[in-house]
């Protein structure tokens with residue numbers, strides 16, 4: 236395959252609200268030879284034409300195997316997984332340090348920081364070295380330490396802050412072998428999804444995005460990123476946020 240021919244894209248967490256919308260938009264755009272949809276449950280409702288692959292964030296072998304199944308050069312990797320609450324496991328964002336529970340913290344860190352880091356471990360070496368490629372992970376503005384004036388949501392905020400630091404670290408390391416690559420964290424805005432549903436009462440009216448709206452913004456941000464942006468945290472409107 237020549238340097239100019241298109242490569243493939245893979246979305247981890249393609250069953251989620253934003254992940255599915257990103258996958259659907261990538262399919263519609265048709266800029267990639269294939270769009271892979273990595274999901275926990277390959278029976279999930281996925282956009283037509285996307286190639287389902289199975290993985291879970293806590294199974295490194297499955298992450299590696301999913302990436303092994305991609306035969307074309309990997310031009311775009313998006314990690315759209317995430318965990319904020321899960322009543323079945325007693326996981327809810329903490330309003331106070333009094334609510335801290337080590338098991339909940341470990342689960343949230345595993346989903347939001349360790350899992351995406353394992354995807355990076357296996358995806359970054361597979362990026363092409365001779366052309367632009369992007370590894371983008373959905374983080375959150377609340378993971379910005381410099382932007383934090385409200386407090387609360389300890390495990391989620393800290394896990395996303397850790398993710399932002401890992402992205403910065405990976406960008407530095409990746410630049411040595413892949414000077415044309417971009418490694419970035421993205422804030423999708425507040426988006427109507429299962430993840431945000433219990434907290435939408437606090438959203439200023441008119442500022443809740445549909446998943447498709449957010450996906451459109453995020454793909455525009457991704458398209459505009461250059462290697463000079465690598466390591467940064469970017470909002471849905473392209474604004475660079477403090478780490």
Ligand SMILES: NC(=O)c1ccc[n+]([C@@H]2O[C@H](COP(=O)([O-])OP(=O)(O)OC[C@H]3O[C@@H](n4cnc5c(N)ncnc54)[C@H](OP(=O)(O)O)[C@@H]3O)[C@@H](O)[C@H]2O)c1
Nearest residue numbers: 248250251252253275291292316317375425426428430431
């Ligand atoms: N929605 C918002 O307002 C908002 C705001 C800021 C940041 N974000 C970030 O944006 C990202 C996507 O959020 P969303 O609103 O689209 O959430 P969502 O609809 O709840 O989707 C979450 C996705 O993560 C996957 N996932 C969770 N744990 C997993 C695991 N252990 N292994 C594999 N997959 C796992 C889910 O898979 P299953 O379908 O199998 O459960 C699902 O695909 C998250 O990182 C979130 O923190 C969202």
